[in-house]
Amino acid sequence: MRKTRGPTALIPKGFDPLAVLPQNLWMKADAVRWLIGRVISRGMYGHADEEGYVRLNATIIRSVLDWRTWKGVREALIPSAFETKPHIAGVRCRGYRVRAELCGPPHRFPLVTDTQLIAKLEAYRTAWRALREQLMLPVHQEMRSVQKRLTIADGVDQVLDELHPRAKMSQVPLLNNIRDHRASFSVSGTGRVFHAFSGLSKKLRPYLRLDGESLVGVDIGSCQPALLGLIFHPSEVKQSSTLSTLVVPPSPPSSLLPSFSSHVALPAACPGLVSLRGLSLSWCRRVREFCGGCGSAGSVLLFVANCIAGLCGRLVSFASLFGPDAPFAELALGGSLYDFLLEEVGRLGEFPNHLQGTDVDREDKRDWIKKRFVKDVLNLNPRNDYPSPVKRVMRAHFPGAMAFCAAANRARCGDLVATLQSLEAALVVRSVIPVLQEQGVPCLSLHDSVWARKGDVGQVEAAFEDVFGRLGFRLALKTEG
16 A cells, blocks of 8 residues: 655755745745746646746745745745746736756655645645546546556667756656656546646657557547537538437536536527536536446447537537638648648748747647647637737638637636537547447547557547547547657
8 A cells, every 4th residue: 555645846956945045934945845846747747838937826826825925935036946937917927947057857855844834735635636536437547557557668768868958857757657657647627637648748658668568649630629620510510410310418407517607698699508618517527427327338428429419519509600610610620720820820930939940840830839729719818819820820711710719718718628628538538438448458548649559559540430430520530659
């Protein structure tokens, strides 16, 4: 049985808070370690921007330090440990990253001096574990057991040495967690799964092994744009005999659903559609409750297919208020939207400086486009419409899709992304993975992809096709690894 340990923080080797804090703040050394560890940990799992800055909301900081103390701590840390990127009111929080000279493999340091902080973190951890277990379904339990069979092949350290020190700082702990079989496993409220290699660099994934065999990922090409394209392609849904004949199961009693604010009214022409977050999260809960009480992959798949049909139908009705956008739907469903945006932004000459020039890898530019699409389009905030080349291209070519994104995020920025992530998880985690588990294929999901042993790729692709066949539409697939 694993021994329970107290809170720890990932901090750079050689960093001593007592050496930089004024003496009157020495009792806050554990809080400083936790804040630095927070920045490093969030960077490990992809929560940093393209320059490596992690946004820390003031609420997070105030949960550890009172504001007056934080001012003194910040004055000591910014020149010695942190580099910062200024906040923009209403757009982004202040960004933090560890100074370049401190970058390198971090180590775990126990928090032992600040009893008030330790008690607070222990309470957070207990609450988080309870929530994690509440969200865990049989499909997740099986994936968690598969995760423990992951290993790292020889040769990875050579690739690791070639990474930038800042990237190395986030990748070394992930590799060590896999090697030591102590990686965490969690499920988000939208159904997305986070596990051992969720934040692992693409350059290091080829060294992953499951039962001694290399891993290959089969993923839906441009999944979230494709799901948005499906919403803007009502003929694709209406012509599908599967979707048109499915009957959406009745909603559970309102007492079983969480309450959501709908302070921003949506158009009256779309009756029954309250705030998008309320719709998507209550829908997620309904799917989760059913899947948790049913062991058959076939019955789970039928139920999820019904629910996808129902949610898609309501979103199609909402999207119809903004007019058709067939060009967007065709590109998105064909998996070529990111390539189109890449060419158009390149034609405008508006890539950032580090992506200018003929020697820049096309994949690096495409990754930048993907990140900007999520941030600038799917998270479009109509109240803070900052300039962006991706926005400019989208508005010029796909005005209907952009109007839909703005309206979908009116109540709360991020509602549309949460809804698309819910659909994505329903397709991959709740539909494809159970089929493979029933066939005895060990696998893990990674957002819109399924990772399995190289010899099982054929069965993974067949499972995707089976699910698409039941749903009545098909999205483009590609393999990685």
